[in-house]
Amino acid sequence: MAHNKKWTQHDIPSQTGKRALITGANSGIGLHTAMELAGKGAQVILACRDEAKALQAMALIRQQHPKASLHFLQLDLGSLASVHAMAEMFLEQYDRLDLLINNAGVMWLPQTKTEDGFEAHMGINHLGHFALTGLLLPALLKQPGSRIITVSSIAHRAGDLNFDDLFFEHRPYGRQKAYGQSKLANLVFARELERRLNAAGSQTLSVAVHPGVSNTNLAMPRHESSSAFLVASLASILSPLIGQSPLKGALPTLYAATATDIRGGDYLGPNGFYEAYGYPAPASSTRRSRNPEIARKLWDISEQLTAVVYPFEKDQAVA
Numbered sequence: 001m002a003h004n005k006k007w008t009q010h011d012i013p014s015q016t017g018k019r020a021l022i023t024g025a026n027s028g029i030g031l032h033t034a035m036e037l038a039g040k041g042a043q044v045i046l047a048c049r050d051e052a053k054a055l056q057a058m059a060l061i062r063q064q065h066p067k068a069s070l071h072f073l074q075l076d077l078g079s080l081a082s083v084h085a086m087a088e089m090f091l092e093q094y095d096r097l098d099l100l101i102n103n104a105g106v107m108w109l110p111q112t113k114t115e116d117g118f119e120a121h122m123g124i125n126h127l128g129h130f131a132l133t134g135l136l137l138p139a140l141l142k143q144p145g146s147r148i149i150t151v152s153s154i155a156h157r158a159g160d161l162n163f164d165d166l167f168f169e170h171r172p173y174g175r176q177k178a179y180g181q182s183k184l185a186n187l188v189f190a191r192e193l194e195r196r197l198n199a200a201g202s203q204t205l206s207v208a209v210h211p212g213v214s215n216t217n218l219a220m221p222r223h224e225s226s227s228a229f230l231v232a233s234l235a236s237i238l239s240p241l242i243g244q245s246p247l248k249g250a251l252p253t254l255y256a257a258t259a260t261d262i263r264g265g266d267y268l269g270p271n272g273f274y275e276a277y278g279y280p281a282p283a284s285s286t287r288r289s290r291n292p293e294i295a296r297k298l299w300d301i302s303e304q305l306t307a308v309v310y311p312f313e314k315d316q317a318v319a
Contacts, residue, residue: 006279008251009036012258016041019097020257021090021136023047023075023129024104026057029151029211032250033101035061037257038068042099047075047086077104077128078114080306087135097139099257102129102150102186108175111168118305119167125182127306130189134308137204141312144203149256150190152183152210152267154275157286159184163297183210184289185298187267192295194265200312205264207256212270212277214249244270244277255280 005011020037024030025046038044038061048054054072061068073089076082090097105125114123133148140146159180165171168178190208197204252268259280267285272278288294303309 007255007259008279009247009254012036012040012254013260014041015258018042018099019045019094020099020101021045021047021073021097022101022103023077023132026050026053028246029214029250029253030101030103031057031060032247033103033253033257034070035064036247036250036254037099038070039065040258043069043071045071045073045090045094047073048104049074049076075104075132077124077132078116078120080116080128080131083128083131084135087132090136091139094139096142096146097136098143098146100133100136100140100146100148101253101257102133102148103253104129105151105182107179109178110175111173111178113167116305117167119178121178121182122166122185125179126185126189127302129186130302131306131308133193134306134310137311140204141202146204147257147262148190148193148204148206149253150186150193150206150208151253152187152190152208153179154210154212154269155180156184156187156210156289159286160288161185161188161294161298163301166301184286187285187289188291188295188298189302190267191265191290192292192299195292195295196299196310196312198264202312205262207262207264208267209252209256209280210267210269210275210283211249211252212244212272212275214244214246248277252280252283 015037020042022030022034025034026048034044034046046054058070073086075086106120109120112120114120118127161184187208190206194206197206256262256268267283268280269275269283270278271281275283
């Protein structure tokens with residue numbers, strides 16, 4: 001990947017004829033991803049929980065791109081029933097999918113559970129997207145060169161997948177810990193998905209990205225250790241100084257979705273100090289995130305918890 005160039009949204013090639021589905025496309029990075037892809041001619045499906053907010057986002061995109069082809073599908077990633085319903089609706093209405101962008105996420109929530117009983121960060125950020133990707137895979141596999149982009153975070157570095165207690169039922173809950181674990185799961189999932197697509201001989205690519213520090217997603221933790229609180233306080237003060245605009249935060253996603261030199265298994269983020277800001281470039285990741293054994297374990301547990309089995313695996317079982 002040649003990254004001496006400062007790649008921006010102006011470098012996105014025409015997306016005419018392409019169909020993209022973006023989760024959480026009504027605000028922040030998701031909205032800017034939708035805006036830029038629609039502006040380049042892609043048909044964009046905004047998969048969001050709140051219809052009113054999605055319609056607002058669509059109106060905003062149409063102000064800049066009056067001819068934008070936009071659609072809304074209701075999706076609550078905290079509900080497997082909702083994920084199934086949305087996937088079913090998608091497959092009824094559309095024959096294929098070029099880009100699936102797993103962008104939606106929650107950050108630093110107090111300890112809460114999804115309707116399926118999963119810890120909220122893990123349930124929404126990882127398991128909801130795991131299920132959705134598996135259910136939409138037939139539409140992606142139909143389209144040679146289709147891409148699945150999963151948004152992780154710098155916070156994956158602090159993450160650890162505790163398979164004995166994934167949902168903090170026995171260990172003390174920490175917001176950063178729970179968030180970091182879910183973001184590590186995102187990255188591990190994206191890489192394992194690539195291994196499996198590859199093994200199945202598929203031309204669909206799985207790529208992971210992170211947005212650096214953007215002014216969209218900084219929350220203040222309340223009941224954390226004093227050091228975590230200090231870091232968060234500092235981050236909220238520094239964010240306007242080093243934090244990038246949501247559009248700049250969306251660049252790694254847009255690069256992963258549209259650049260011609262992307263390879264499956266790539267992980268991209270900003271190229272500035274500590275990968276907090278800058279232009280898209282290969283990102284650094286922890287050894288844990290690259291461990292195939294951890295990845296297989298996460299995959300098996302995710303299949304058990306969601307009851308979603310990926311269609312390409314049936315072919316491998318026969319082989």
